[in-house]
Amino acid sequence: MIITIDGTSGSGKSTVAALIAKKFGYEKLDSGALYRSMAHKILIEGADPADPEAVQKVLDGVKLHVENEPRGARYIVDGQDVTDQIRSPEVSQVASKVAGYPFVRALVLNMQRHYPYKKGLVAEGRDMGSVVFPGATRKLFLSAKPEERAKRRYQELIERSVDGAATVSFDEVLNGIVERDRRDEERENCPLVRPEGAIEIDTTNLSIEEVCVRMENAIAKPKRKKFWGYILGERFSEINFVYGFCYVLTKGIYKLFYRSEIYGRENLVPGKGIVAVNHVSFLDPPLMGSSIPDEVYAMAIDYLFKFPPFAWLLRKLHSIPVSGNASDRASLKRTLDVLSKDKKLLIFPEGERRKCGTLGPLKGGVAMLASLAKADVYPTYLYGTYQAFPPGKKFPKFWGKVYVVFGKPLKWADYEHLSAKEARVKLLEDLAVALRDLEQNLFKQKNISPN
Ligand code: C5P
16 A cells, blocks of 8 residues: 655645554655755765766765664665754755756656555655656645745754754745745656645645544545546546436536536636535526536535435435524534535525525625635636526526636635634625626626626
8 A cells, every 4th residue: 555645845744644654554755855865965975966967976876775763764875874964954955956857866766666665655755646656545735835834844943953943044944945846846857746636635724633634534535436436537436326417417407408608617626615606596506516527515404304305315415404593503514524524515605596686795604614614715606597597487498598607716825814804804805806707707708788
């Protein structure tokens, strides 16, 4: 069993990789430490890191031996234990520079693929899931904002220093991280990418324990794709049969009868998120369920669950029963549970179906959920269902034209420097503006005249 954990420097991957390895009784491969060991060798030999030939000469025939000790791995380069020296900012910069050379990557690749392990291996780095172990059993990708990563690295430097004082300033650490990110992402040779099929976890606001819980959940997931995973793609690999069947059926109906056009699907990234869409008709929930390229959960008023066969179907379709009572804690918990499991939640932020068919004022619920779950919000605009089936009519028209446009996400991380109240107010304002913009752009592009 190989678990890969990739991510930017300081995203927390080393710490969680160590904890996960310990928990499962696996060996841990810290690939950054291998690049660092090579960088240290280059530094002590006095070779110029910018000169590939000089670097190659120094590394020709280099011997690296890793000793797994209970207090952590020891890195021994040509007989010298360099473990305590390889974390310095100087080594960091040289490692990131020489990691771009193909012969350095080939050398380290060989070391990584032959890394000894018994039961399992937790391999952390930047190309573990994409290049070194593309067939890994589980792939995870960690990210975090640069400021947060610099804070962690700075703390680590202080803790490692002899006198409890860092030899570099916080700004130097931050600049170093930004510079290394740029180099790691832009280099031609194995740039830092999110490996195909990897589960992404943003660790900015999470404690180590929270990251570990998410990782353990991700690792514990059965790898075998279910039926719909093969038909509809990776993101649907865990849905039940009824959900998949209704998804395909509804999608077909909207395409056939309402010539549905969906835009901006690429804005929806895998993982947790709140899809916030305007609401004008009973046709909206199924239209949204079949337009979102991911399994999605939605709230449904609890009296709908009174009739057992209907309750069964609603549950299969990922409906969460909520009472009309705004202070209902159980409903809130169920909704937050969905987001904590990295799923998408569909919300009508106006709180009700708009009888007049136009955009209305937004209620606070969406911002509250976003702040509690630290989730990104996708402003989404739909049009045409009001014309096909407005409130008050008994039956829908069986023809028409519907549109759904997914906007760019409002990232929760961009609001957290504000106080909780300010963040919610600002998010609601931005969401209202984004919905209005999506509407106006659609009207302009499709020549729609407002109702
Ligand atoms: O992760 P860490 O900061 O210890 O890595 C040091 C440097 O090694 C990184 O900046 C990166 O350039 C390089 N590296 C890499 N591929 C990996 C691991 C590390 O290019 N798998």
